[in-house]
Amino acid sequence: MSPVGAHSTTSSSDAGAEHGPIVEVESLCVRFPVKGGFGRTKKWVHALDDVNLFVGRGETLGLVGESGSGKTTLGRAVLRRAPITSGSVHFDGQDITHLGGEQLRQLRRRMQLVFQDPYASLNPRMTILELVAEPLVVHGMVRKAEEARADVYDLLDRCGLPGDAIDRYPHAFSGGQRQRIGIARALAMRPSLIVADEPVSALDVSVRAQVVNLLQDVQSEFGLSYLFIAHDLSVVRHISQRIAIMYAGRIAEIAPSNEVYERPRHPYTKALLSAVPIPDPVVQRERRREVLIGEIPNPIDPPPGCRFQTRCPMATDLCRTENPVLEQKSPGHWAACHYSDQLV
Amino acid sequence: MTERSGPLLEVDHLRVEFFTRRGQVQAVRDVSFHIEPGETLGIVGESGSGKSVTAQALLGLIELPGKITGGDVRWRGESLVGEGCEKVLDRVRGNEIAMVFQDPMTSLNPTFTIGFQIAEVLRRHMGMSRGDAKRRVIELLDLVGIANPTQRVKQHPHEMSGGMRQRVLIAMALACEPQLLIADEPTTALDVTIQAQILELIAELQQELGLAVILITHDLGVVAGVCDRVCVMYAGRIVEQATAVELYGTPGHPYSAGLLRATPRLDEVLPRLVSIDGAPPDLLKPPAGCGFAARCPLAIDRCVSESPTITLHQHEGKDRHVACWRAFDDVLL
Numbered sequence: 001m002s003p004v005g006a007h008s009t010t011s012s013s014d015a016g017a018e019h020g021p022i023v024e025v026e027s028l029c030v031r032f033p034v035k036g037g038f039g040r041t042k043k044w045v046h047a048l049d050d051v052n053l054f055v056g057r058g059e060t061l062g063l064v065g066e067s068g069s070g071k072t073t074l075g076r077a078v079l080r081r082a083p084i085t086s087g088s089v090h091f092d093g094q095d096i097t098h099l100g101g102e103q104l105r106q107l108r109r110r111m112q113l114v115f116q117d118p119y120a121s122l123n124p125r126m127t128i129l130e131l132v133a134e135p136l137v138v139h140g141m142v143r144k145a146e147e148a149r150a151d152v153y154d155l156l157d158r159c160g161l162p163g164d165a166i167d168r169y170p171h172a173f174s175g176g177q178r179q180r181i182g183i184a185r186a187l188a189m190r191p192s193l194i195v196a197d198e199p200v201s202a203l204d205v206s207v208r209a210q211v212v213n214l215l216q217d218v219q220s221e222f223g224l225s226y227l228f229i230a231h232d233l234s235v236v237r238h239i240s241q242r243i244a245i246m247y248a249g250r251i252a253e254i255a256p257s258n259e260v261y262e263r264p265r266h267p268y269t270k271a272l273l274s275a276v277p278i279p280d281p282v283v284q285r286e287r288r289r290e291v292l293i294g295e296i297p298n299p300i301d302p303p304p305g306c307r308f309q310t311r312c313p314m315a316t317d318l319c320r321t322e323n324p325v326l327e328q329k330s331p332g333h334w335a336a337c338h339y340s341d342q343l344v
Numbered sequence: 345m346t347e348r349s350g351p352l353l354e355v356d357h358l359r360v361e362f363f364t365r366r367g368q369v370q371a372v373r374d375v376s377f378h379i380e381p382g383e384t385l386g387i388v389g390e391s392g393s394g395k396s397v398t399a400q401a402l403l404g405l406i407e408l409p410g411k412i413t414g415g416d417v418r419w420r421g422e423s424l425v426g427e428g429c430e431k432v433l434d435r436v437r438g439n440e441i442a443m444v445f446q447d448p449m450t451s452l453n454p455t456f457t458i459g460f461q462i463a464e465v466l467r468r469h470m471g472m473s474r475g476d477a478k479r480r481v482i483e484l485l486d487l488v489g490i491a492n493p494t495q496r497v498k499q500h501p502h503e504m505s506g507g508m509r510q511r512v513l514i515a516m517a518l519a520c521e522p523q524l525l526i527a528d529e530p531t532t533a534l535d536v537t538i539q540a541q542i543l544e545l546i547a548e549l550q551q552e553l554g555l556a557v558i559l560i561t562h563d564l565g566v567v568a569g570v571c572d573r574v575c576v577m578y579a580g581r582i583v584e585q586a587t588a589v590e591l592y593g594t595p596g597h598p599y600s601a602g603l604l605r606a607t608p609r610l611d612e613v614l615p616r617l618v619s620i621d622g623a624p625p626d627l628l629k630p631p632a633g634c635g636f637a638a639r640c641p642l643a644i645d646r647c648v649s650e651s652p653t654i655t656l657h658q659h660e661g662k663d664r665h666v667a668c669w670r671a672f673d674d675v676l677l
Contacts, residue, residue: 066535204390209606209619238608275540277565281588
């Protein structure tokens with residue numbers, strides 16, 4: 001079995017698609033060209049390198065990594081909003097890697113994006129009704145926003161917004177309320193998958209909890225699957241069934257949330273966990289901290305072998321030459337490290 | 345070194361207002377606290393709580409339309425507010441109190457090398473010669489854990505990562521050997537492994553140099569790891585002051601308690617987070633009573649009509665400072 005799970009068995013016949021994962025990503029590579037002017041050779045940013053994962057139906061897969069790790073690119077590639085260099089993306093059993101035109105448009109009804117910045121992601125000149133109904137208008141499901149008024153009213157209500165919000169403009173709302181509007185807008189198409197890219201990172205603690213709770217409520221109500229991208233491991237552990245840890249464009253580890261926390265099998269995961277502060281002075285001051293030296297490598301010129309070798313306290317010559325592949329270490333627990341057995 | 349005993353810095357009933365077209369925003373309302381030599385004080389609060397404005401007021405950095413409209417700030421007994429304070433501030437700012445800001449990108453000048461920028465501080469504040477300053481810059485970069493300092497001095501800010509830039513800013517802040525470092529969200533823009541490096545660095549420097557630190561942050565996890573005492577701010581006021589262990593163990597103010605409950609912890613899994621409903625009040629028209637009353641599960645009539653001041657409570661045999669009519673009632677919830 002591969003980390004893409006059921007795909008290998010369902011691709012031969014579409015009969016099993018209903019039960020397979022909603023998203024399967026296989027050997028995905030995304031590279032962006034960097035222009036080298038005046039005769040310099042063209043260079044590439046290796047944003048994603050051989051990424052394999054799946055998102056189960058009704059599941060929340062948390063995607064964690066530092067800035068530049070490729071988590072946003074992966075989210076965009078799943079939505080077919082990043083140029084795929086090689087590899088494949090399946091959605092609901094269908095290969096969407098090369099889909100275009102009308103087919104891609106149809107597909108996008110079923111996948112929606114919730115953005116990080118609730119201030120930049122809503123057009124200030126549109127009313128909340130127009131904003132939430134916009135995807136319905138774009139996809140020709142209603143002719144004018146006004147026709148969707150009852151539905152929008154209902155969506156706003158479910159997202160915890162007051163009824164009079166519908167005819168107001170975004171400036172009248174706080175960050176938390178704007179994020180609720182963004183969620184209502186994503187729900188308008190009744191999608192199967194929502195890619196949430198740092199949806200609560202810009203929010204204050206007390207408001208963040210409200211939005212996290214809302215995301216959990218609408219997930220069961222609308223039968224949604226989430227690809228939840230965030231850098232905050234505490235929030236990700238709270239909301240996700242499984243967590244994928246990314247480092248420098250590759251998956252370092254994928255496992256059920258508890259496994260990641262209790263039995264990390266990759267030294268980067270271990271270091272990441274120990275760097276997350278726990279809001280309890282008694283616990284936090286007792287914790288053994290492993291402070292990593294150095295920083296994430298340059299994606300234009302990644303190091304040979306394991307990409308973490310430049311910062312890894314366990315790195316050997318093997319790590320400096322040979323790239324560890326993502327392997328299943330125990331049921332459902334995948335890690336890409338030559339020495340992951342030594343971590344348990 | 346200290347010729348007088350007592351706190352390094354005392355803030356006494358500080359008020360800061362911003363005079364905008366829409367009216368007066370009461371950003372900081374009657375804030376008092378102090379810090380002892382060598383101590384780490386955390387100021388926690390959400391956006392708009394007044395924590396950054398408080399920090400700026402300490403160093404006279406409030407610019408129009410903002411103004412300090414009341415109270416006093418005393419640095420080792422000398423006032424930093426009001427008439428004649430500019431002279432004192434000029435001496436104190438950078439030399440005795442230094443500040444590190446959140447955004448390491450915009451705090452540095454992109455057109456000069458970092459070596460030049462740190463040397464400039466040394467030459468201006470300490471009157472060092474070019475050569476002495478150059479040597480000291482390399483020492484400072486080494487102190488803040490920058491490898492190859494002799495190469496790094498020649499680099500411009502854009503050639504460095506966010507974590508490196510924050511180290512440069514800390515080196516710059518420490519250039520004049522201050523007694524107090526004010527760090528306003530120093531790690532918010534950084535990744536978590538880099539955040540751990542910077543927090544470790546601040547703690548080490550504190551040990552080595554006997555610095556006092558005021559750490560301003562929204563992150564309760566960061567505070568838990570490094571602060572001795574904590575002030576919790578809400579709607580321009582300090583609602584609770586306590587030692588870190590006391591605050592996290594038995595929060596006295598319902599807001600502190602709510603904040604802790606709303607914060608997911610890596611080491612425990614809850615089926616649901618307990619959120620605080622609503623949003624902070626508009627400080628153009630702050631409520632007559634407690635700023636938190638509208639969101640508080642314990643609010644009574646008195647909370648709406650009368651604003652509680654921070655007072656001494658006895659709780660489990662400890663002295664606790666909380667501004668709430670129903671302090672510690674939350675423990676019963």
